[in-house]
Amino acid sequence: xxxxxxxxxxxxxxxxxxxxxxxxxxxxxxxxxxxxxxxxxxxxxxxxxxxxxxxxxxxxxxxxxxxxxxxxxxxxxxxxxxxxxxxxxxxxxxxxxxxxxxxxxxxxxxxxxxxxxxxxxxxxxxxxxxxxxxxxxxxxxxxxxxxxxxxxxxxxxxxxxxxxxxxxxxxxxxxxxxxxxxxxxxxxxxxxxxxxxxxxxxxxxxxxxxxxxxxxxxxxxxxx
Numbered sequence: 237x238x239x240x241x242x243x244x245x246x247x248x249x250x251x252x253x254x255x256x257x258x259x260x261x262x263x264x265x266x267x268x269x270x271x272x273x274x275x276x277x278x279x280x281x282x283x284x285x286x287x288x289x290x291x292x293x294x295x296x297x298x299x300x301x302x303x304x305x306x307x308x309x310x311x312x313x314x315x316x317x318x319x320x321x322x323x324x325x326x327x328x329x330x331x332x333x334x335x336x337x338x339x340x341x342x343x344x345x346x347x348x349x350x351x352x353x354x355x356x357x358x359x360x361x362x363x364x365x366x367x368x369x370x371x372x373x374x375x376x377x378x379x380x381x382x383x384x385x386x387x388x389x390x391x392x393x394x395x396x397x398x399x400x401x402x403x404x405x406x407x408x409x410x411x412x413x414x415x416x417x418x419x420x421x422x423x424x425x426x427x428x429x430x431x432x433x434x435x436x437x438x439x440x441x442x443x444x445x446x447x448x449x450x451x452x453x454x455x456x457x458x459x460x
Contacts, residue, residue, distance in 0.1 A: 240268055241275040243453045248276075251447075252440045258302050258429075260450030262287065266294055268454055273299065281323070281448055285311040292318055304448055306360050309333040317341045323388040323429050323448075324350040326360045328370060331382060338381035345381065348388040348429055351410060353403045355392045364410055371418045384419070386427030386445070387411050391435055400435050404442035411443070 247257060258281040261269045269280055273296055282288035283305025292301055300320040307322060309330055315322075316337035325331050325347045338345040349370075352361030362370060367387075370376070376384060389407045391400040411428045419425035431439025433452040440447065 238271060240271045240454060243455075244272050244275050244277055247436075247449050247452060250437065250440075254445060255440050256446050258304070258446055258448045259453050260304065260432075260448050261291070261454065262305075262450070264450075264454045266291055269295055269299075272453065279320075281450075285314050289314050312337045313340075316345060317343075319345060321385070321427075322347045323446075324348070324360065325384075326350040326362065328375065331376065331379065335379040335382045343381065344383050346383045346385045346424075348386050348427060349384060351387045351389040351407055353389045353391065353407050353410075355399075361389070367410070367414065371414065383424055384422075385424050386429065387414070388429035388446075390432070391430070391439075397435075397438060401438050401442060404430055404435075404439050404444070408443035 244259065251257060256279060257277070258279050259272055259277050260281045262283045269291065278298065279300045279302060281302040281304040282291065283303065288301060288303065301318060302321045302323055303315060303319055304323045306324060306326070307330060312333045316334070322334065322345065325334070331347065334345050334347060349367060350361040351367060352363055387407065387410070391403045394400065407430055408428060415425055427445050428443055429446040429448065430444045431447040433449050436447040436449055
């Protein structure tokens, strides 16, 4: 059994009930993804459009591709025909573009709204108040080719497990409040994407439904 296969099976064994694994395959070759696929993994995450499109064209058709990075509006058209879930919708403008490109392709694209909970300064993600304001404004209700299925977040990059836990707990509270207030009648609003290789056990304990694990499965990234 190769490292990828054994690493994957170890992570799968860790999964709590109701949690799905997104194997983060960015910067790793198609051969590595194929090996994880043959070991049973079907959901893979990429963060570079060109790399994702190239892999999607050569790998098995039943792979569920997730886009996990910052997505530029001018790149949406390249992934709209096949993407299963976009994890990091961070602006109303991006959501509108996804709607436009999904419409052109005659499909509905599933999305998560990115919530900024980390202490680190970052350009991406709605603050809690921005998220509430956006949902209250209501434009999203008019988008018929977009499905908002939940929230995504990243904790602060720190060794302080208590801080990570506090941030994930806050994200779960916000998810629950948003669900009750805006999506109570939408069973599809059910995903909370949080947790990566170094913190996914904490994320699962705090309510994550999707964990994004890369280096723990594939090893350190190979930059080309």
